Amino acid sequence: MNTPSFNIAAVERDTGLSKDVLRVWERRYGFPVPDRDNNGERCYPAEQVDRLRLIKRLMDLGHRPGKLIATPLDELSELAPRRSKAPALAVPASHEGLDELLTLIKQHDAASYQQAMQQRLARQGLQAFVQDTVAPLTGKVGEYWEDGRFEVFEEHLFTELTNRLLRQAISTLPGGTRGPRVLLTSVPDEVHFLGLLMVESLFTLEGAECIALGTQMPLLEIGRAAEAHQADIVALSFSGAFPQRQIPGLLQHLRLVLPKEAALWAGGSGVARIAKIDGVGLFNTLDDALAALAMWRTQHD
Amino acid sequence: MNTPSFNIAAVERDTGLSKDVLRVWERRYGFPVPDRDNNGERCYPAEQVDRLRLIKRLMDLGHRPGKLIATPLDELSELAPRRSKAPALAVPASHEGLDELLTLIKQHDAASYQQAMQQRLARQGLQAFVQDTVAPLTGKVGEYWEDGRFEVFEEHLFTELTNRLLRQAISTLPGGTRGPRVLLTSVPDEVHFLGLLMVESLFTLEGAECIALGTQMPLLEIGRAAEAHQADIVALSFSGAFPQRQIPGLLQHLRLVLPKEAALWAGGSGVARIAKIDGVGLFNTLDDALAALAMWRTQHD
DNA sequence: CTCTGTTATTTGTCCTAGACAAAATTGACG
DNA sequence: CGTCAATTTTGTCTAGGACAAATAACAGAG
Numbered sequence A, B: 001m002n003t004p005s006f007n008i009a010a011v012e013r014d015t016g017l018s019k020d021v022l023r024v025w026e027r028r029y030g031f032p033v034p035d036r037d038n039n040g041e042r043c044y045p046a047e048q049v050d051r052l053r054l055i056k057r058l059m060d061l062g063h064r065p066g067k068l069i070a071t072p073l074d075e076l077s078e079l080a081p082r083r084s085k086a087p088a089l090a091v092p093a094s095h096e097g098l099d100e101l102l103t104l105i106k107q108h109d110a111a112s113y114q115q116a117m118q119q120r121l122a123r124q125g126l127q128a129f130v131q132d133t134v135a136p137l138t139g140k141v142g143e144y145w146e147d148g149r150f151e152v153f154e155e156h157l158f159t160e161l162t163n164r165l166l167r168q169a170i171s172t173l174p175g176g177t178r179g180p181r182v183l184l185t186s187v188p189d190e191v192h193f194l195g196l197l198m199v200e201s202l203f204t205l206e207g208a209e210c211i212a213l214g215t216q217m218p219l220l221e222i223g224r225a226a227e228a229h230q231a232d233i234v235a236l237s238f239s240g241a242f243p244q245r246q247i248p249g250l251l252q253h254l255r256l257v258l259p260k261e262a263a264l265w266a267g268g269s270g271v272a273r274i275a276k277i278d279g280v281g282l283f284n285t286l287d288d289a290l291a292a293l294a295m296w297r298t299q300h301d
Numbered sequence C: 001c002t003c004t005g006t007t008a009t010t011t012g013t014c015c016t017a018g019a020c021a022a023a024a025t026t027g028a029c030g
Numbered sequence D: 001c002g003t004c005a006a007t008t009t010t011g012t013c014t015a016g017g018a019c020a021a022a023t024a025a026c027a028g029a030g
Helices: A008-015 A019-029 A046-060 A065-070 A074-079 A098-106 A110-124 A126-146 A152-171 A194-205 A219-228 A246-257 A286-299 B008-015 B019-029 B046-060 B065-070 B074-079 B098-106 B110-124 B126-146 B152-171 B194-205 B219-228 B246-257 B286-299
Strands: A042-045 A181-185 A209-212 A233-237 A263-267 A280-283 B042-045 B181-185 B209-212 B233-237 B263-267 B280-283
Touching: A008 A019, A008 A042, A008 A046, A008 B219, A008 B246, A019 A065, A042 A046, A046 A065, A046 A126, A046 B219, A098 A110, A098 A126, A098 A152, A110 A126, A110 A152, A126 A152, A126 A194, A126 A286, A152 A194, A152 B152, A152 B219, A181 A194, A181 A219, A194 A209, A194 A233, A194 A286, A219 A246, A219 B008, A219 B046, A219 B152, A233 A246, A246 A263, A246 A280, A263 A286, A280 A286, B008 B019, B008 B042, B008 B046, B019 B065, B042 B046, B046 B065, B046 B126, B098 B110, B098 B126, B098 B152, B110 B126, B110 B152, B126 B152, B126 B194, B126 B286, B152 B194, B181 B194, B181 B219, B194 B209, B194 B233, B194 B286, B219 B246, B233 B246, B246 B263, B246 B280, B263 B286, B280 B286
Parallel strands: A181 A209, A181 A233, A233 A263, A263 A280, B181 B209, B181 B233, B233 B263, B263 B280
Antiparallel strands: none
């Protein structure tokens, strides 16, 4: 395996660090220091790209870049998350066996994972399956990813397999007709969709009419879609990886774009620490969302 | 509905035009000319953002920005694609009725669309359904989108519903075991996945063992995944919207990263006009890909 | 008139270097 | 020990210059 070099655009794509950041780090911290081609443009060796990806991962965990770059290469030991974890209350009985499931992913054994999940789904029923298996499992995958136990492609495998399970489950449900019309999507740059699928499962079970539009809808288009589908509720999902800074502005902006009569709801680990916004419902858990759905119904009977 | 203003990052997100491009257009062509906030930063009114999106759409169609920006606002009439279209040979009988399907999407009638597609699937069988319905339908959606008959959110609805159908169909197939192990994914910034699902359907029908890893895998991670899963073939998909300039470099780069014994295949409308690359298979149609699979088998028996 | 190779224009991306504000940390003080 | 202010850190923005790849325009040959 050769080690070709990346230009700055390729590094941005592969690490998620913007060109501006890459340049300003070089200026400030003296890392990364790429080679230059004949044309004076940066050529990052694969080694530096790997290190950058590691740094990015630790940053998403709450570390600060200045420190990380200074640290030699025993960063690997710093895997302990700085961000104070929830102190792991007593694990509910139904949450047991999750690590075993992730072990299957770690072994790249798609078939066994799928089978084990099918069994849990049959045993628990869809609602409990989503709330007590898929949701905590997704959280655990986040942890595994944060402390380096999962490679990117293992997280992708998990996402893809779980995707299939949830869609399969949803497809067996009768289309809801009695509840509100709920438009489910996410904003540009937000590609995570498992949260949307979970909500769709639960809401459809409750008889709501879900219209899933996939991820990454431009704001103005969300407004048009809400009008076209006469949505009662527009529900967005923000993952923990989404830049939190942008969320409040984004939601306020969208609130202005949407028809007044449409409710705007946002959920996912990305909104956990967002301050309340006028006219926008923020939900930290699936239970909160279900409660809000029930509340909506009492107000629109 | 108010018209709040976008900062340059929001415009990049919503239009897909990079900050560099937005600034250089302003300098060169005098459009867009955003307002400035107290801090001297650009504030784009929603009107300009809409126009930029329109320009971007026409550019993807083959028009050049300089001309587009000069044109007042009867651009709308320029909807005629500049890119020479294939002159629409005699439409095969099986391709009939596709416009009716898209009409259902245009009416936002998800249920009827899904039902109609289910019928076609049952009638044609999976292979013909993919080749004669889904593939041409996806092409037509591209056309509709290009000449403005589809809004963004309508394309999203189509993608989501078709996604469901294909996954449902795939889930009923027995997992292939006799063929090569095929790893299916796409590179960062490439989010289109219907092509991957189509290939997965056909390959799984042929008995190949498909490992789908979703979209947007960093290059180095694709290499790791190929090793971990001992993939015989790594298959990538490039949509027509993916920046063509980047594709050859990307593929050459990836070729170096992959284990020598793994084949690298790329397909999708993005590779239609890409020059041949050493050690990389390029496929313009699903038939080509199936032929390559058969060929692979004769060489590895 | 069509094809092919050469020159000119268009266009995206990269470069440097400076500035500033939001977020996070530190320190002072009640 | 908690709260508010000062300070550092960090990302993003700005400006204009430069260059090369892609595309269009043109010239000359068959």
